[in-house]
Amino acid sequence: MSRTTTRIAVLTLGVAMTASMVACSSGDGGTPTLNYYGDASSLGMDKVLASCSAASNGRYTIRGNLLPSDADGQREQLVRRLAAKDSGLDIIGPDVTWTAEFAEAKWIEPLTGERATRATTGVLQPPIDTATWKGKLYAIPKSTNVQLLWYRKSLVPNPPKTWDEMFDQADALRKAGKPHEIGLTAAQYEGYVVAFNTLLSSYGGTVVNADSTRTTLGKPAVQALSLLKRLATSGSANASLSNSQEPEVFAQLQKGQAAFILNWPYVQSAMTTAAETDPQSKKVLDDMAATGYPQAVPGTPAKVTLGGRNLAVSAFSKHKDLAFEAAFCMASADSQRNQATAAGDVPVLKSLFDDPEVQKAFPQYPIILQELNTAVARPISPLYQNISTVISTTLSPPRSINPESTERKLAKSIQQALEGKGILP
Numbered sequence: 001m002s003r004t005t006t007r008i009a010v011l012t013l014g015v016a017m018t019a020s021m022v023a024c025s026s027g028d029g030g031t032p033t034l035n036y037y038g039d040a041s042s043l044g045m046d047k048v049l050a051s052c053s054a055a056s057n058g059r060y061t062i063r064g065n066l067l068p069s070d071a072d073g074q075r076e077q078l079v080r081r082l083a084a085k086d087s088g089l090d091i092i093g094p095d096v097t098w099t100a101e102f103a104e105a106k107w108i109e110p111l112t113g114e115r116a117t118r119a120t121t122g123v124l125q126p127p128i129d130t131a132t133w134k135g136k137l138y139a140i141p142k143s144t145n146v147q148l149l150w151y152r153k154s155l156v157p158n159p160p161k162t163w164d165e166m167f168d169q170a171d172a173l174r175k176a177g178k179p180h181e182i183g184l185t186a187a188q189y190e191g192y193v194v195a196f197n198t199l200l201s202s203y204g205g206t207v208v209n210a211d212s213t214r215t216t217l218g219k220p221a222v223q224a225l226s227l228l229k230r231l232a233t234s235g236s237a238n239a240s241l242s243n244s245q246e247p248e249v250f251a252q253l254q255k256g257q258a259a260f261i262l263n264w265p266y267v268q269s270a271m272t273t274a275a276e277t278d279p280q281s282k283k284v285l286d287d288m289a290a291t292g293y294p295q296a297v298p299g300t301p302a303k304v305t306l307g308g309r310n311l312a313v314s315a316f317s318k319h320k321d322l323a324f325e326a327a328f329c330m331a332s333a334d335s336q337r338n339q340a341t342a343a344g345d346v347p348v349l350k351s352l353f354d355d356p357e358v359q360k361a362f363p364q365y366p367i368i369l370q371e372l373n374t375a376v377a378r379p380i381s382p383l384y385q386n387i388s389t390v391i392s393t394t395l396s397p398p399r400s401i402n403p404e405s406t407e408r409k410l411a412k413s414i415q416q417a418l419e420g421k422g423i424l425p
Contacts, residue, residue: 032060032319034326037078038093039309040064044342051338052329060322062091062330070245071095071190075385082107082314090317091327094139096130096308096377097190097384103133104382108312109320111137118328126375127348131310133380138312142331143345145264145307146371147198148290148364155179155259159291162298163227166260170236173259182236183249183261186228188396191245193378193388194305195262196395199224201303201376202296207391207414212381215414217407225395225403227296232398242397253288254281262293264307265362266344290364292371303376308346386417 039045041064049062067074075098081089082102094102102108111119119140120128127141149166151159155173160166166182173180185191197207205220231237238244238252250267252258254274261267271288274281293302311327313320329335336347341361346368352358353365362368379387390413395401 031058032322034060034062034090034317034319034323035065035088036062036091036093036326036330037065037067037089038091038311039343041066042339042343042345044338047342048330048335048338052326052335055329056322056326060319060326062326078102082316085316087314087316087318089314090319090323091330092312092314093142093309094312096127096144096306096310097388099131099138099310099312100133100380101382101384102312103136103138107315108138109315109324111140111324115324119331122351123348124350124372126306126372126377127308127310130306130308130377139310140312140327140331141308141348142311143308143336143339144348144372145346146304146368146375147194147262147264147293147307148267148367148371149292149294150253150261150263150267150288150290152179152253152259152284152287153289154287159289160260160294161292162295164298166294167230167234167236170234170259174235179256179259180236181238181252181258181260182231182234183238183244183252183258183263184231184241185245185249185262186232186237186241186396186398187243187245187248188392189245190388190392192392192395194307196224196228196391197376197378198293198302198305199227199296201305202293202300204297207379207387208381208418212379212383213418215411215418217411217414221407221410222403223296225401225406228395228398229401229403232401237398242399254284256280256284264344265290265346265364265368268363269342269344269361290367292367301374302371303374304371306372306375306377308348381418383418387414390414390417 045064049064053061067077078092116137119137123141127144131137131139131141155178156169160169170180170182185195200220203220203223206216209216232241246263249261249263250270253261271281271285275285293304295302311331313323313327317323333349336349336352337355337357339345340347340358347358353369359365394410394413
């Protein structure tokens with residue numbers, strides 16, 4: 001996913017459903033309880049929710065509710081309840097890819113006038129774009145994300161600028177009997193779609209056209225698929241490549257297996273926390289650095305895929321005005337600063353990149369800002385989930401990719417999904 005769910009505590013679907021069933025808005029006398037469904041169990045969010053509840057001076061209390069740890073599970077929970085017009089949801093934290101779907105279904109409230117101005121003032125443009133559908137703002141940008149290339153300085157004194165250089169360095173390390181692996185999220189899930197979309201965009205391609213009516217893969221997709229195939233068969237990929245999500249890729253660096261991993265900025269805070277009690281993590285932390293995503297086309301900066309999370313107010317909430325007030329507090333500069341330092345969530349307010357606390361949390365902040373300038377979104381479409389499912393299924397496992405025939409199959413399957421034909425995998 002984006003890295004929007006990586007730091008959320010691992011929860012079973014059953015636990016999440018139990019928690020969601022017992023949560024309901026209260027307003028029959030007393031202080032209304034506003035239910036938040038998003039990254040409620042992310043590190044530091046308890047402080048944010050408590051602080052915003054206290055700041056309301058008794059007008060409301062925000063209750064954080066649990067969701068599954070993976071993006072697909074989170075979406076399933078939210079879609080079921082929103083489709084049922086469940087008034088027990090007040091504020092939701094949708095992944096940046098869900099805006100069009102939720103807006104088109106009229107499940108979330110648009111922001112107009114002063115609210116829209118307040119939600120976008122001082123915010124980086126890419127996060128604003130992820131909260132917009134058909135020219136209207138439907139969510140408050142809360143956090144953003146771009147992937148970086150993390151590497152071990154002792155193994156890689158000169159970090160690669162291109163994929164070719166990275167393959168060459170990994171091969172040399174392997175032949176020398178040193179840690180050499182390249183970690184990539186290539187399990188059959190949203191993180192694999194992120195990896196493919198970044199490579200496709202870096203080769204100048206797109207998944208669909210501007211209005212998401214026609215697939216547009218072609219030669220850039222063949223090039224992206226060739227690179228994925230090369231990684232899978234190079235001897236530089238972890239044996240569990242086809243089962244690697246963000247935590248597994250992180251662990252490959254943490255355990256000393258990987259010389260390079262492609263992952264989100266949270267790696268810094270996660271490794272710092274782990275290093276407090278684990279000597280191996282401390283060793284890696286002291287030897288770890290990050291640089292920009294490797295170029296697929298030498299001389300052309302990579303176009304990395306945006307991640308992140310927004311905040312939206314449910315169209316079925318009984319307390320919409322209060323929910324907006326609470327959501328603005330949850331996305332405030334103080335809240336974003338808290339989440340940057342506690343959970344490794346990249347802020348959307350440009351001014352926070354000048355904040356000493358944020359800079360300490362993200363020593364790589366100049367690289368993050370640079371990548372945000374050229375970052376790309378995944379296809380913005382109400383049918384995005386169908387497109388994502390087709391991509392992750394068709395390209396899995398990476399070793400099975402045949403660039404030309406896989407591109408043709410993928411293009412056909414995406415077009416059928418756009419037209420509502422066929423059966424999703």
